[in-house]
Amino acid sequence: MGTGQYSRKKGARSKIKKYKKKSWLCHRAKDTDQIQDEIEKAHETGKPADTFEYDDELPGGGQFYCVETGKHFADAKALADHKKSRYYKRRCKELKEEKYSQQTAEWASGMTKEVLPPAHGMKK
């Protein structure tokens, strides 16, 4: 066990790799608008969003995936427990909100997109 002083000093965690790794982009969790996109796509194509092909490298072989949080779990029990957690319930609530995109940001600043008639005539 360590001496336990690490996190008491201000900014000490910024020099410790174990904590820095958590903020690396490869470990970045999915954004809500990304997940909303996935859910929409699953809706359109009819393919469920949480089925993956068996992959050895993913925990649980990729078979126990939570769509709302974008996490893989080791077995069905872990997944079921996760669905009861506060994190999952909060995520579900966030996903129900309207999707925020670059378009919303531009609308908020007063800019819209010019919509022109198609250059090569309408498809019949």
Added chain:
Amino acid sequence: MRIEKCYFCSSPCYPGHGMVFVRNDSKQFRFCRSKCHRNFNKKRNPRKVAWTKAYRKTRGKELAIDSTFEFEKRRNRPVKYDRNLMGKTILAMQRVQAIKEKREERFFANRMKDAKKEQKAQARVEIEKGIELLAPAVANREEVMRNVVDKARERIASRKRNAGQKIVSGGGDNKADGMDES
């Protein structure tokens, strides 16, 4: 050179400022400064962060629906350069901006119409709460009022005197006397 809008706060991202984050799904997120970038990393919803334009517009703090917003558009078809058109566009932009600002001011004034009443009511509540602080002042109030009234009387009297002297002598140097007395 396009001036893009920040993904988080909707302010313009000028060249040499801010950052672009490209996600795994190839979506680009532009930020005007590290404040917005850091808030994005914390996964905050811009619609819930009070200082962003998205929050202000959705909550009705600012003018959101207006015909002046139809002018600024993202145009992806280049226009052949025409000097007259360019000049006219610049003038139009200035005019539209002036109109937009006036309308926003009007919207704000409308929104704050009933603020004075609220402020007075709140001031009243505050005075009642802190009445102990004002107690010595209330005791002195009569003296202070008497002082004020006396001074005002002096001023009026001196002014009348100066006016009388002016008529008599027709000189303008009495003003200095008046200034000294009051």
